[in-house]
Amino acid sequence: MAAEEQAKEVAQQVDVVAETSKVIDKVSNMDLNAVLHDWVIPYGTKILLAIAIFVIGKMLARGISKLLGKAALASTKDEMLQxxxxxxxxxxxxxxVVIASLSQLGINTSSLVALIGAAGLAIGLSLQxxxxxxxxxxxxxxxxPFRKGDLIETGGMTGVVEEMGLLVLELRTGDNKTVLIPNGKVFSDSIVNYSDNKTRRIDFTFxxxxESNLKEAKDVVARILADNELVLKHPxxxxxxxxxAANCVQLVVRPWVKTAxxxxxxxGITESVKLEFDKAGIVIPYNQMDIHISGNTASELNNELNK
Structure with a gap:
């Protein structure tokens, strides 16, 4: 058995050498013009055309996509949509363009498109x-619900909208940090847009x-609001x-200002109220606790302290 296997291996090696020699003979006997005509020119032309299609197509794709983006911007005035x-x-x-280039090389693009579709389905299932x-x-x-440059609150974060990509929303916070929030979380969460309206109301509680004069306190606050140029007259x-409350009277103050x-x-109003209250002798109380001790308890406490 071992001799038969060795004989088969030798026969196979002889066949490989014979085939190799035939190829070498065929190549050595080939005419240069035939090589150019049958191989170099046809395949070289296809490769050059495929490269040309890819390069020119890529330039056209970039140019057309930019034109479509400008058209979207002109119609909606929305930079994120652009x-x-x-x-x-x-x-x-x-x-x-890639499919057209591969088709020029003679690759069966119909099967490639089917492969891309199957791959897209598999990727879609894995990237839900x-x-x-x-x-x-x-x-x-x-x-x-918002535009670029708007101040919004969503996903537990507050910031200015910088850009909305295909998958995430980019916000810039007040301390100049960049925050990326998935679009799915933004869309499913509540969105508060602070820049959508031209005016906003400020809610104060003083x-x-x-023991202070309540009427005088109201007059002081009203005068501060009247003298502040940023406070709107209407509303x-x-x-x-x-x-x-338990230890104070709470004044609610509701002025309207421009959003900016x-x-x-x-x-400014918070500081002015504190300064004017101090001038008028109006006290802003702080949390405190009064402890009242009965006479007997006080005597016992003194005795304990004097021991």
Whole structure:
């Protein structure tokens, strides 16, 4: 048996050598013009055309996607929609260019398209969260609850909208940190847009001691609001007693300002109220506890301390 196997191996090696020698003889006997005509020119032309299709197609894809993005910006005035349309259209056009280039090389693109579809289905099943974020991004662009540059609160974060990508929303917080929130979380969560309206109301609550003059305190606050240029006359600001708390009277103050002036007015009014209250002798109480001790208990406490 061992001799038969060795004989088969030797026979196979002889066949390989024979075939190799035939190929070498055929190549050595080939005419150079035949090689150029049958191989170099046809396949070289296909390769060059495929490269040309890819390069030119990529340039056209980039140019067309930018035009579509500009058209979206012109029709909606929404920079986030422009970025979204530009990105997705460039990806789709580039995919078409790649298929056209491979088709020029003689590759069966119909099977390739089927393969891409199957791969897309498999990837889609494995990336359900990413597809959810993508779909949420599309819905956010359609409903437009905010625009680039708006101050919003969503997903437990507050910041200025910098950009909305295919999968995430980029916010810049007040302390200049960049926060990325998945679009799915943004769309499923509540969205508070602080920049959508031109005016905002500031809600103050000032505590006034029961021993202080309440009417004078209201007059001081009303005068501060009237003298502040950032406070709007319409709607008129409100100064009223909100509650009689355990250790103070609570004044609720509701002035209206332009949205851009919100924090400047908030800080300025807060400081002015404190300074004017001090001038008028109006006390802003702080939490304290009064302990009353009966006579017998006081005597016993003194005796214990004197021991």
């Amino acid at each position: 970025s979204f349309v530009t990105s997705i259209s460039y990806f789709l056009f580039l995919l078409i 969260n990413s597809l959810q974020n993508f779909a949420s991004g599309v819905m956010l662009l359609i409903f437009k 505590d006034v001691s029961y 008129a600001p409100i100064v009223a007693v909100g509650a009689l 002036d919100y924090w400047t007015a908030y800080w």
